[in-house]
Amino acid sequence: MSAAITLLLLGLALLGAPLFAVIAASALIGFQSSDIDLSVVLIEFYRLAEMPILLAIPLFTFSGYLLSESNAPRRLVHLTGALLGWMPGGLAVVSLVACAIFTAFTGASGVTIVALGALLYPALAQAGYNHRFSLGLITTSGSLGLLFAPSLPLILYGVIAQQLGVGGSITIDDLFLAGILPGLLMVAALSVWSMWVNRGQPLHGFAGTKIGKALREAMWELPLPFIVLGGIYSGYFAVSEAAAVTALYVLVVEVMIHREVRYSDLPRIIRESMVLVGGILVILGVSLASTNYLIDAEVPTRLFDAIREHIKDPLTFLMLLNVFLLILGMMLDIFSALVIMVPLLLPIALGYGINPLHLGIIFLANMQLGYFTPPVGMNLFIASYRFRVPVMQIYHATLPFFFILLLTVLIITYLPALSLYLPGRAGP
Structure with a gap:
C-alpha cells in the first residue's frame, strides 16, 4: 500500500x-x-460467525444493559455497604467494590459512572468524605473491573487471539482466571489508600440485621457470579452457554420477579445493547481481514525485526509497551484499540517470550488506566458532564488514584506470575 x-x-x-x-x-x-480476491474479506466474517464463543458477546452485553436499567445497582451498593461499611473509609471501599462488579458485567465504564455515580456521590458527600476525593474515586472506579469475568473486553481479546492462531491455545476460561489476581490487586491497592486517607471518618458499627436485610434484597442477584464462574469452571457450561444462562436468569429476575424492567422497555434495551455489539462485530470482522493482509505482507515480522534492532530485552519492551498503551487508551475506546492493535502486538510480544495471557492482562490494565489519563481520558469528560464539575477539577481529583493504579500496572507487567498462576493451577 x-x-x-x-x-x-x-x-x-x-x-x-x-x-x-x-x-x-x-x-x-x-x-x-x-x-x-476481495472475497477473502467476506470469508473472515464467515469465520467469525462460525465461532461458538461469539454468542457470549451479545448475551453478556444484553445482561449488563438489563442490570443497569433495573435497581440492581442500588441493591449492590446496599449489600456492599452492609458488609464493608463498618471499616475505616468503608463507604469508599464499598464504592470501589460495587463499581468493579458492575463494570465487569456492563463492560462499559461510562455506564458505571452514570448508573452508580448517582447513588455513590451523594452518599459519599453525606458521609462527610472530601469533595475532591469523592470525584476522583468515582471517576477512577468507573473503569475498575475490566479484568473480572465476564468482562466483554476480556472475551474480545480472547476471540482476536484465537483467530490469529499464534502463541498456542488461548481460551476465554484461562483469560477469566488470569484477570482475577491483577484485578484484585488494583481494587486492594485503591481500597488500602482510601482507608488510610479517610481513617478519621466516623465508624458505623457492624450490624447483622442490616446485612440480613441487604442479603434478602439482593438474593436474586447474588447467584450471578456463581452462575458465570461456577458453571464454567465446574464443567457444566461452556462460556457461551454460561452467557445464555446468565441472560435468561437476569431477564427472569429483573422483568418477572422484581418487575423493575417493563416488557415494553425490552425492545429498546435490546436495540441499544445490540447497537454496541453490532459495532464491535463489524469492526472485528474487517480488522481480521486487515490482519490477514498484514500477515501476508509480513508486516508484524518486519515490525518485530525493526523493534528488535533497538530493543534487545523483554523488560525494556514491556516498559515502552506500557507507555504506548497508556497513550492508546487516551485516544481510542477499548474495543477499537483491541481489534486494531492486538493483531500487531501479539506476534511481537511472542517474539520477546511474553505469554499471550499475560499480554492480554497488561493490555486491558493499561486501557483501564487510559480511561482517566489526562488530557483526553474518556471517563474525565463523562464525570465532568455527570457531576457538572469543570474537567480540570476532575483531572486534579484523579491524580492520586492514577499514580496508585500506575504502580499496580507496573507490578502486573513485571510480575507475570500474578496473571499466570491461576491458569497454571487450572491446567491439566
Missing part, C-alpha cells in the same frame, strides 16, 4: 470517518494491490 493512500486513510480517520470503513478500505486496497 502506497504512503499516499496510508496518509489519506489516516486523515479520514482523524476527520471522523467511521473506523470500520477506514479499516475495511485499508484491507480492500491491500488485497487489491496484491491481486488477491
